Amino acid sequence: MYAIDQIGQPLLDDAYELLNDSAVSEGMDKLMFGLLKLRQLFPHNWQQFVRGSCRKHPLKKIVHESxxxxxxxxxxxxxxGDAVMMDYIYASDVTPVEEIVTLNDVYQYELATPGCASVRERLAIAANLIDRVSREVEAPRILSIACGHLREGQRSRAVQTKEIGELIAFDQDEKSLAVVESAFGNGQIRPIKGSVSELLRDKGQFQDMDLVYSLGLFDYLAQPTARRMTRIMFDMLKPGGVMLLVNFSPNLYNIGYMEAYMDWFLIYRDEFDMHQLTVDIKPKQMKKVRIFRDSYKNLVFMEIRKAKTR
Ligand SMILES: C[S@@+](CC[C@H](N)C(=O)[O-])C[C@H]1O[C@@H](n2cnc3c(N)ncnc32)[C@H](O)[C@@H]1O
Structure with missing residues (x-):
């Protein structure tokens, strides 16, 4: 038996017992912090522990009720991480509260984690940026890459008051774009189906944008692709235009649980890693690079303003 199992098996058993006794918050905290620690302490045996122990333990059945x-x-x-999953996180925004309270306890715990709160704040930060750019530029041209259901559009005052020139909602997923079409079908929002690989191949597809942003995509892109995408997004901007990227940081305490019980593997980046994404852009082409976190400190944002002169 590996050392990870000697510590990990009792952790899974304890969490199972607590969840069975309806001590959901205590059981989930124990599980999430414990799995995070095991992942840090035993990186080489972690995958094997996930497949051989976590997913065979009866605990899996309970947490999968969420x-x-x-x-x-x-x-x-x-x-x-499809757009329906994102709606589970935004639940309080898009689902009537009475429906949420009747849902499963583990899900209620998950909704209240700082990680999910960060994702809800991410939506607000994007909506505020759309509004800011709409105050600076009349009828701005905006591109959202990997838009999902474009829920930030429901939060943005400029979108609601139709001050946007055009907002292109770009995603690979037709079903998500159909939701965007029915939620905003007013000519202002233009859903376009397409993938990151297409953007990497056809670099000139979008140009002269006032704002280009992407929420929840870079966490899936390895560093070389993320660097190329950063450059491509930058080239889509007009002089003076703004782009926003965001990535989960390695601080997230759910990481072990996400990998073990959600089979959800992301690429985590801190401030240094985010800044490294700009290495293919000449510093003088960028008027300003701002790197900041959300208030729960789980997400790292990078906002870049393109210089007015080339
Ligand atoms: C985590 S969701 C984020 C959705 C939305 N931006 C939000 O924050 O709620 C990730 C989105 O990226 C899209 N996506 C993932 N890989 C993609 C790719 N290679 N090309 C285009 N879209 C992609 C998915 O279809 C999904 O809608």
């Missing part, structure tokens, strides 16, 4: 964990693990659209 619709959020269940969907991430089973990936009905073929990938984790």
């Amino acid at each position: 619709p959020f964990t269940h969907r991430a693990f089973h990936k009905p659209r073929g990938y984790a």
Whole structure:
């Protein structure tokens, strides 16, 4: 038996017992912090522990009763983190509160984690940026890459008051774009189906944008692709235009649980890693690079303003 199992098995047993006794918050805290520690202490045996122990333990059945964990693990659209999953996180924004309170306890715990709160704040930060750019520029041209259901559009005053020239909602997932079409079908928002690989191939597809942003995509891109995407997004901007990227940081305490029970593997970046994404852009082309975190410190944002002169 590996050392990871000697510590890990009692952790899974204890968490199982607590969850069975309806001590959900205590059980989930124990599980999340414990798995995070095991992942840090035993990086070489972690994958094997996940497959050989976590996923064979009866605990799996209990945590999979959460619709959020269940969907991430089973990936009905073929990938984790689809727009429906994001709606589970935004639940208080898009679902009537009475419906949420009747849902499963593990899901309620997940909704209240700082990681999910950070994702809700990410939506507000994007909506505020859309509004800021709309105050600076009349009828701005905006591109959202990997838009999902474009929920920030429901939060943005400029979108609601139709001050946007055009907002292109770009995503690989047709079903998500159909939701965007029905939520905003007013000519202002233009859904376009496409993938990151297409953007990398056809670099000139979008140009003269006032704002280009992407939420929840860079966490899936390895560093060389993320660097190329950063450059491509920058080239889409008009002089003076703004772009926003964001990535989960390694501080997130859910990481072990996400990998073990949600089968959700992300690439985590800190401030240094984010700054490294700009290495293909000449410093003098950028008027300002601002790197900041959300108030829960789980996400690292990078906002770049393009210089007015080339
Ligand atoms: C985590 S969701 C984020 C959705 C939305 N931006 C939000 O923050 O709620 C990730 C989105 O990226 C899209 N996506 C993932 N890989 C993609 C790719 N290679 N090309 C285009 N879209 C992609 C998915 O379809 C999904 O809608």
